[in-house]
Amino acid sequence: MRVTTQRPTWEDFRSLLKSGLWTVRETWAMHASLVLGLGLVTVVRGLIPAGLALVLRRLINLAAETAGQPTNVMSLLLPWLLLALGLTVAEAVSGLFYRYLIQRLTDDVDLSINTKILDHAARLDVAFFEDPRFQDVIHRAQQNTAHHFSRFIADTLTFATQLAQTITLVGVLASIEPWAVVALIPFIFPQLRFQWRLSRSHYLEEHSRATKRRWSHYFVTLLTNQRSVSEVKVLGLAPLLVEKFRVFMMEFRDQNRTLYFRGLVG
Structure with a gap:
């Protein structure tokens, strides 16, 4: 059983960046309002966990400071409790808006990308479709390219949300205990490198x-x-x-199991 394990190179990063920028340009040109809305929702979803962490920290501090003053507790805690409630509601609402916008974008991308593929196919010479060298390319084009396109956008937005959440939560942690952040640094970059290599292995396997x-x-x-x-x-x-x-199918299954296990154990 073969599983692709090539090391990532600078060309891989350049290719990924080039493909990502092209996807963003194409999507922005066709659906700018939806992309803008998704960008705003992504920013909000990325900031809310840090906001909740700060509110929770303030609530704990206030509870400790007013432990011997029961008459003033609610008046001091109520604004922060309301703020926590507001952030929780905002998180739920932003999730609903995200699903609505990504569903809208998926439908629009499905229409526009598949139309472009069909327009391009209509301009190709018959010899292209008969050439054995291009049969794999034709097969990939037939496998719902628009779905993969929109999935790439959704995965990119999810990554952006998680990255924003990580950065803001690390900032909160740094404000509380700076040395804890220093202790995490040696683990961050090896984990990022591992995830990149695993994702690349998934892509190369499926492409092959x-x-x-x-x-x-x-x-x-x-x-x-x-x-x-x-x-x-x-x-x-x-x-x-x-x-x-x-x-x-058994070959694909066994290769996938190996990649899944690598992702599980890290």
């Missing part, structure tokens, strides 16, 4: 499967298409096709 994915789809088509199923049954090809499909 295009040919086998195409053959697997072909086997399924032969066994389920009304124009071919009669011939398959007459020639007794069903067991062979099922076995070949099963071999490919």
